[in-house]
Amino acid sequence: MFKRKYLVALLALLFTLFMLAACGGGADDTSKDDGDADTTEDSGDSEAAGEPQKGGTLTGAMHTAPTGQFNPLFYEEAYEANILDFTHEALFAQNNDLEFEPSIAKEWEVNDDHTELVVKMEEGIKWHDGEDLTAHDVVFTYQSIADPDYVNAGGIRTYYADQLVSYEAYNSGETDEFEGVVAEDDYTVVFKFAEPNVTPEYLASFNIIPKHIFEDIPVKDMPEAEESLQAGKVIGSGPFKFTEMVEREQYVLEKFEDYWQGEPNLDKIVWKVVDQSVMVSLLETGEVNFIAEPSSIAPADYETLAGYEHLEIMEIPDFGYQLLGFKQNHRTAEDVEAGEINPDNWVPNENIPKEVRQAIAYAVDRQALIGTGPGEGLLHGHGSIINSPIALQFWAYDEDAAIPYEHDPDKAAEILDEAGYKMGDDGFRTDPDGNEWVVNLNYPLGNELRERAAPIIQEFLENVGIKVDLRQPKEMSVYIEDLTDDNSDWDMYMLGWSLGSGDPDPLGLWGTKDAYNYGRWNNEESEKLLREAIQAPEAFEQDYRAEKYSEWTHLFSDDLPALILFAQNKIWVYDKNLHGLDTRPYKFNNNAHLWWLEQE
Secondary structure: OOOOHHHHHHHHHHHHHHHHHOOOOOHOOOOOOOOOOOOOOOHHHHHHHHOOOOOEEEEEEEEEOOOOOOOOOOOOHHHHHHHHHOOOOEEEEOOOOOEEEOOEEEEEEEEEEOOEEEEEOOOOOOOOOOOOOOOHHHHHHHHHHHHOOOOOOEEEEEEEEOOEEEEEHHHHHHHHHOOEEEEEEEOOEEEEEOOOOOOOOHHOOOOOOHHHHOOOOHHHHHHHHHHHHOOOOOOOOOOEEEEEOOOOOEEEEEEOOOOOOOOOOEEEEEEEEEHHHHHHHHHOOOOOOOOOOOOOOOOHHHHHHHHHOOOOEEEEOOEEEEEEEEEEOOOOHHHHHHHHOOOOHHEOOOOOHHHHHHHHHOOOOHHHHHOOOOOOOOOOOEEOOOOOOOOOOOOOOHHHHHHOOOOOOHHHEEEEHHHHEEEEOOOOEEOOOEEOEEEEEEOOOOOOOHHHHHHHHHHHHHHHOEEEEEEEOOOOOHHHHHHHHOOOOOOOOEEOOOOOOOOOOOOOOOOOOOOOOOOOOHHHHHHHHHHHOOOHHHOHHHHHHHHHHHHHHHHHHHHEEEOOOOOEEEEEEEEEEEEEEOOOOEEEOHHHHHHOOOOO
């Protein structure tokens, strides 16, 4: 198996940073409530409980319902991932050291000029309907992402395919042949990159969908197909099958007896959608056995749950953050209708220029939102301020490169005064032309912290004279649709991102044409730096990439497409009768076929 010195060093450093955070104590303490700083349940725990037992139903809870899209190509939210984590798999996974390891892949090799990745796959893997999973399924998956209709159909993961050979020609319809991913035989697949690639394993780690299920369904129709939406019709290769659902209430996963890594121990995993305010009581009574991704538990509930002897608490720094985003540009109605992301057509939002965005950053007291301990702020101290949209644990995070935007309402007022936003007798400012000035703030339902933070942010801004129209919150599915379609009068929006752990590269979220670039940030220098940071051969040197990301971090914090509010610590809770967990620094739902319940 080919291992590049660069990748090993990169990931070793990343793990070192994680462990430093784990041992640091305070808001970054990742220890369990028993003081054990190990974030993975080890085999000794299982041995103490006895041999793994078969059977039982495990119940998890999340506070927001999945929107209903269970196709890996088209889902958008972490709530769908709570289903897909158990039903679908990729060629590669990551271990506790965040090194890439084989999953469906058995072994792999990268050629000398880093333009080809050859993957030998495990044989005998079955789809949930009994068909064989082969290299042709891998080819079909990536071909679908590269399809001309993919983005128009709602696809947002072009990043996994757009660096492959012939992507542009295939995506534009100039050719019917996609050469970027090819099957040499039934169990050998080759990824061909247009340029030497720094992260081939990462890009080859997309969840695979079954060709035999979708090959007769045009890509443009896939999102609405019953095979993408209906329990019992969604087919994967993971340890559990998605068999039943009561929409917005309950989602049932049943074990896949022919799973290639062994029959799962549990019979079922059931997800219940419950209000965050009742999660504690459900954990107390045992109606819910675990709460992990993406909800976590409310920081205010930490002390209460720590007192329950039957529960285990695990706290780790999040690979993600909450943000206050700024709609710098809007797409035209014509582009929205056509599903196009064309920066040349974007309409600038004159209501929140750079000076205003920076003033807002100084006006918001982020530390007050986090708090410093129990009973303080929204997080009760279980979080950190970050000033870059790169996870704290990554080697590319550079605190010194960013503008810190410490809470300074006088500075905010000074910036607004100099930009011509004059304070009126009513305590609110007019725009530079002397007209009434109102900035709107939009946020979704479902996350209690966001719901509570929105009016607090409104108060911070009105304290410096910015009149805020705090919009009525919307259900997440409606909110995301409006955010994606660029409702033309939106100024600010609230959202949270769970980042991938494979690489710190911000492309996919902050590239100009990225679908997730909801603020429609259009900065040529940003695009240049992000592309240089992954351009071989220079990018095979970690120091080079770190320098580029430091430059980009400063640019981001200056132009400010979003204010990163905080990184909330993940607080995972599970019943001590649950064993066999293989939690990772970035994910709870791993190797679920090994999970088992100690039963009376």
